[in-house]
Amino acid sequence: MMAMNGDYLKHIDRLIEQRPASRPALISYGDLARLMVQPEPTLGAKIPEQANWEFRKKEGFPFFAREGLPVDFASASTLLSRFFEYLRKTDREDREALSKALKRSEKDLQWNDRLLKAILKQDETALNVMAAEVALDPSVLLFLGKTALRPSLIALRHMMESRMDEKKWDNGYCPLCGSQPDMACFTKKGKRRLHCELCGQEWTFARIGCPFCNERAQESLGYLEAETEEGFRVYCCQSCQRYLKTIDGRAFEEVAPLDLECLATLHLDLIAQNNGFK
Ligand SMILES: [Zn+2]
Ligand SMILES: [Zn+2]
Numbered sequence: 001m002m003a004m005n006g007d008y009l010k011h012i013d014r015l016i017e018q019r020p021a022s023r024p025a026l027i028s029y030g031d032l033a034r035l036m037v038q039p040e041p042t043l044g045a046k047i048p049e050q051a052n053w054e055f056r057k058k059e060g061f062p063f064f065a066r067e068g069l070p071v072d073f074a075s076a077s078t079l080l081s082r083f084f085e086y087l088r089k090t091d092r093e094d095r096e097a098l099s100k101a102l103k104r105s106e107k108d109l110q111w112n113d114r115l116l117k118a119i120l121k122q123d124e125t126a127l128n129v130m131a132a133e134v135a136l137d138p139s140v141l142l143f144l145g146k147t148a149l150r151p152s153l154i155a156l157r158h159m160m161e162s163r164m165d166e167k168k169w170d171n172g173y174c175p176l177c178g179s180q181p182d183m184a185c186f187t188k189k190g191k192r193r194l195h196c197e198l199c200g201q202e203w204t205f206a207r208i209g210c211p212f213c214n215e216r217a218q219e220s221l222g223y224l225e226a227e228t229e230e231g232f233r234v235y236c237c238q239s240c241q242r243y244l245k246t247i248d249g250r251a252f253e254e255v256a257p258l259d260l261e262c263l264a265t266l267h268l269d270l271i272a273q274n275n276g277f278k
Helices: 006-018 020-035 053-058 073-087 095-107 111-121 124-133 138-163 258-263 266-274
Strands: 181-186 192-196 202-205 221-224 232-237 243-248
Touching (some): 020 073, 073 111, 192 258, 221 266
Antiparallel strands (some): 181 192, 192 202, 232 243
């Protein structure tokens, strides 16, 4: 698997070692990453020619709409069942709900597909209904579904690399799929890169300003920090009450892939949420 190669797993091990607070989240994510050993998802024939993207891009349209992303649902669905199967045998408190989810998906072969599509559509009602059917926390179901989609999305990102010319893209949402960022990073050269919460695409955005509502006024923008931790900030916007976790690459020898940095900084989400940001 391209994404879950040795380097990726090594980053997970390094973060677990260097940042003890991230242990629980990363250990279980590492287990899931090791389950992603099926053949590459097949996307090839499905990539549409978007010859007019250059034009649409100027109007702020991402290449794909989330619900139109060409993902391999069959392979994502197989992976999702594999996650349920694995996790129900652990000592997690929700293992019975995960067993239920596995049974549900075996009985109704479209169940996983419906879940994956609800996630792409950001259909919260459908997600909540499905979570309730198996008594699982909707945020767990969302996380597992997104993780199951990841190999497809990584393959898509690789295929799109040459076409994702970032010039003239200065929006706070993803140029590939239109989703919002869940993490940001200052590079060694001081550029701000945003990381897409769904497909993992990264793109450069203005150093100052809120990517969610485009607020640029200094007095509306601020940040929170964890006291004992250098190199991390949570940028907050008073205008829209959103926050963005940010790692400063200049403070670290090495920055892990940002989806891992995002998982390794769940304590920063708590700090932001305790301060009333969402
Ligand atoms: Zn994206
Ligand atoms: Zn804002």
